[in-house]
Amino acid sequence: MMDHASTSSPRPAHSTAGLAFLDRLDYSVLQQCMHCGMCLPSCPTYLETKKERNSPRGRIALMRAIADGELAVTKAFGEEMYYCLGCLACVTACPAGVNYPQLFENARAEIEHQGVLFHPERQFWRWLTLRQIFAKPRLLHLVGRLLWLYQASGLSRLMRRSGLMRVLPKNLRELEPSTPTVRRDFSADLISENESPADTDSVHYRVGMLTGCVQDLVFSDINRDTVDVLLHHGCAVTTPRLQGCCGSLQAHNGDLTQAKIQARRLMDQFDLAELDAIVSNAAGCGSHLKHFHTLLADDPDYAAKAKRWDELVCDISEWLVRIGIRPVASGDGDVDGKAQKVTYHEACHLCHGQGITKQPRAVLAAVPGLELVELEQATHCCGSAGIYNITQPVQAAKLQAEKVACIAKTGASIVATANPGCHLQIQNGVGEGVEVRHPVSLLAEAYRAERNR
Amino acid sequence: MVTNSRSLPLKPALLAELAALVGSDNVLTAPEDVIPYGFDGTAALKGSVACVVLPTETNQVAGIVSLAAREGIPIATRGSGTGLSGGSVPVAGGIVLALTLCDRILEVDPANLTILCEAGVITKAIDDAALPHGLFYPPDPGSMKISTIGGNVANNSGGLRGLKYGVTRDYVMGLEVVLASGEVAWLGSKCVKDVAGYSLKDLFVGSEGTLGIITKVLLRLVPRPKARRTILASYDSMAAAAQTVSAIIARHIIPCTLEFLDRKTCQCVEAYAKVGLPTGAAAVVLMETDGAPGVVAEEAAAMAEIARSEGAIAVEEARDEAHATRLATARRSAFSALARIRPTTILEDVTVPRSRLSEIVAYVEEVAARHRLEIATFGHFGDGNVHPTILTDETDHEEMERVELALGEIIDRTIALGGTITGEHGVGLAKKSFLPRQFDTASYQMLRSVKAALDPAGLLNPGKIFDPLPPVK
Numbered sequence: 055m056m057d058h059a060s061t062s063s064p065r066p067a068h069s070t071a072g073l074a075f076l077d078r079l080d081y082s083v084l085q086q087c088m089h090c091g092m093c094l095p096s097c098p099t100y101l102e103t104k105k106e107r108n109s110p111r112g113r114i115a116l117m118r119a120i121a122d123g124e125l126a127v128t129k130a131f132g133e134e135m136y137y138c139l140g141c142l143a144c145v146t147a148c149p150a151g152v153n154y155p156q157l158f159e160n161a162r163a164e165i166e167h168q169g170v171l172f173h174p175e176r177q178f179w180r181w182l183t184l185r186q187i188f189a190k191p192r193l194l195h196l197v198g199r200l201l202w203l204y205q206a207s208g209l210s211r212l213m214r215r216s217g218l219m220r221v222l223p224k225n226l227r228e229l230e231p232s233t234p235t236v237r238r239d240f241s242a243d244l245i246s247e248n249e250s251p252a253d254t255d256s257v258h259y260r261v262g263m264l265t266g267c268v269q270d271l272v273f274s275d276i277n278r279d280t281v282d283v284l285l286h287h288g289c290a291v292t293t294p295r296l297q298g299c300c301g302s303l304q305a306h307n308g309d310l311t312q313a314k315i316q317a318r319r320l321m322d323q324f325d326l327a328e329l330d331a332i333v334s335n336a337a338g339c340g341s342h343l344k345h346f347h348t349l350l351a352d353d354p355d356y357a358a359k360a361k362r363w364d365e366l367v368c369d370i371s372e373w374l375v376r377i378g379i380r381p382v383a384s385g386d387g388d389v390d391g392k393a394q395k396v397t398y399h400e401a402c403h404l405c406h407g408q409g410i411t412k413q414p415r416a417v418l419a420a421v422p423g424l425e426l427v428e429l430e431q432a433t434h435c436c437g438s439a440g441i442y443n444i445t446q447p448v449q450a451a452k453l454q455a456e457k458v459a460c461i462a463k464t465g466a467s468i469v470a471t472a473n474p475g476c477h478l479q480i481q482n483g484v485g486e487g488v489e490v491r492h493p494v495s496l497l498a499e500a501y502r503a504e505r506n507r
Numbered sequence: 508m509v510t511n512s513r514s515l516p517l518k519p520a521l522l523a524e525l526a527a528l529v530g531s532d533n534v535l536t537a538p539e540d541v542i543p544y545g546f547d548g549t550a551a552l553k554g555s556v557a558c559v560v561l562p563t564e565t566n567q568v569a570g571i572v573s574l575a576a577r578e579g580i581p582i583a584t585r586g587s588g589t590g591l592s593g594g595s596v597p598v599a600g601g602i603v604l605a606l607t608l609c610d611r612i613l614e615v616d617p618a619n620l621t622i623l624c625e626a627g628v629i630t631k632a633i634d635d636a637a638l639p640h641g642l643f644y645p646p647d648p649g650s651m652k653i654s655t656i657g658g659n660v661a662n663n664s665g666g667l668r669g670l671k672y673g674v675t676r677d678y679v680m681g682l683e684v685v686l687a688s689g690e691v692a693w694l695g696s697k698c699v700k701d702v703a704g705y706s707l708k709d710l711f712v713g714s715e716g717t718l719g720i721i722t723k724v725l726l727r728l729v730p731r732p733k734a735r736r737t738i739l740a741s742y743d744s745m746a747a748a749a750q751t752v753s754a755i756i757a758r759h760i761i762p763c764t765l766e767f768l769d770r771k772t773c774q775c776v777e778a779y780a781k782v783g784l785p786t787g788a789a790a791v792v793l794m795e796t797d798g799a800p801g802v803v804a805e806e807a808a809a810m811a812e813i814a815r816s817e818g819a820i821a822v823e824e825a826r827d828e829a830h831a832t833r834l835a836t837a838r839r840s841a842f843s844a845l846a847r848i849r850p851t852t853i854l855e856d857v858t859v860p861r862s863r864l865s866e867i868v869a870y871v872e873e874v875a876a877r878h879r880l881e882i883a884t885f886g887h888f889g890d891g892n893v894h895p896t897i898l899t900d901e902t903d904h905e906e907m908e909r910v911e912l913a914l915g916e917i918i919d920r921t922i923a924l925g926g927t928i929t930g931e932h933g934v935g936l937a938k939k940s941f942l943p944r945q946f947d948t949a950s951y952q953m954l955r956s957v958k959a960a961l962d963p964a965g966l967l968n969p970g971k972i973f974d975p976l977p978p979v980k
Contacts, residue, residue, distance in 0.1 A: 085850035085900075090548045090843040091589040094653045095629070104607040105540070105561070106588070112543030119542050130539040149779045149843035150852075 162308035191298030279498035302342030341407030401473035438479035573689030586655025592935030626657025645672035663713035665931030670889035681725030741788035765889030780837035858930030
């Protein structure tokens, strides 16, 4: 069957010698893609353009061409890999089990290593965010406090009204209105390092709590709710005070070197031997946190520890279902006794990244007075995709509009979702009148209501 | 990967003319844009691409073909590139004509039970459009969520429902085709009966882009069946599974689906789809009957009884409609799911008269043992169409030689059993060397005569089905 046109094997036109990441991948990871095309209908960027380059299969073909020396790491390749949302819908769609996350992260790392997208301003922002603000927990807290001050003091409104915003560069100016509102209290202000259920006899599990970075500053209430729910389930909770970013931001954006530093630092804060689980409530983090073993495979000091770490990490809904959700004594639902409609948006890195779909719904089902209305295209990306809404605002806005239209169809007044990026993106899209909540917060509220009855 | 490495860039003047036709966004020449068009869904076949053109309507297709004819440049047409015989792998030095942007459904005609759509419409979208009218488009190739109807027609694609409902050809009532000259021709009609002249539309069904470019398709729809029942039977031997299929047919039951999966296929599919397929059984048969509720209930009961009496170790019914759909969807992923085991997955498509089915299945096992190869088998048992799938590694040259030998032997035995080298994937590049073994001299020559008559310059997908002919002066 191999007798067609020409059988001459191509001589590599480009050297593969300079590759630092793509050539270190086992070639079989690339070969695993048998280009059947089953991923195409799941890919938001392919559906937008209907061009192969913008599909998972096309991107893998480019990576393979690079590994084969038929293509250099070019600016166009770099742009393509940053057009990819990294939503991993293709991972769910792929019958062949291609490890796209690994390909995606290494491709972006290669692009940064080769500097094909180099631009002084881009480098500055990358340095400031990936290597400074999100690399240094204390600095992140300081920036958070300043941002809170700026927002709470009314200075932000003044800036906008006075036209002073105009002195800022265009991209910052456009970004400013969508900056998330920072909380006055960060997680460490709300959660003690060690908390146990009031009744010490009822401690069944010891759990480590991950507070995240964005979650820590912007959704510290969700972190508090998570701890409350864990305590209610007989879990003694350990929450290291200054955890910082887990490194998923860096890993998803081509900085695997920094991601490894963050991973090691985070692991060092937990006593793995003492814990039954390490719980995350942010899908984007969880999806990364479960693969420290791959990230640190070539680190002799951490490889074994990382394996144990991966076994312990789980999403809060996953953990609750595993240990059994404690039922809430049924309340009256809404004030007038009518059930409140809630719909569920599946964060990409929960459903595609971790294969978790049933558990968050089980959490919602445990909350009395809620009626779950399924969302059309619930597993489609909302356009947040980490920092995609900043780097690719046009495509992100299209996906946000599609998501909002589907939400409107449900008639729900609450959208439940379990990732800070989706939370902000959807809240920005739906505006007032529809509330975005983390499933665990809804459950925490139900337990509180039960206690107060 | 086999590569045809020559891809001379097209002349800038020609590229400018193409851009004037379809817009510069839809003429791709940068390596990052064209490399992903170098292949289809077939393993180990790759070509290099000089230029990809994405038209949005028939006039543009006609214009592109006229330009290519003037310049003597070959064209390989494709839809979503999910083909399994290399039929849409690009031709060296040629243009890839991608019809994915021609994706409008033009008309659903519930009075005449027809649908008219452009070639780039996704197969599943056709059935989705028929659904609100209580109508049904039965052909359901494994890739139906992304394959295009143009590609289905060009390959006369089958699917899981072929046993009862037939294949794509059985639904094509009319075609709009751009000929090699650039002229546009309409073939066929909405009439149930139509014997005016040769059935030219039928010439283009299964022509694999070598005779003309299909731009619009008029399809027949049928009333949507009211009921459906799905049964899963597992066996500890392949022979018992095959015997069940024969017994069902012998009882004059024609269910819409009689699918077979061997142990390896079940394990791979289950690893992906998690639908509860038995992974320990030697063989599993997925049966589905649809139609009027009374008949469906009767047939389902009869099939379950036959399965038990032929020695099935378990017979279970799908819990509900959603579970039935999940089972069928899982089965459609079989080929891709098998890629989990080894780097290269080479899929065969041999088909034999139904009565010879167990012979070919046993022979495939024998060949696998003899050549020390890993071969998983699944397929449409009710149609006699099996997909022995060789799990191998294209970079292992010694093993690939054994693969070639095994393929040749399976093909020879298929032909000896009165079968065909391809039931539903087409000849393309992957099977063209085997085609002369199946055809007698006169019929093989007839294929080439038809090609020479419709594409005298030999510019439409040359080298597919058979080697290029010398151009007719």
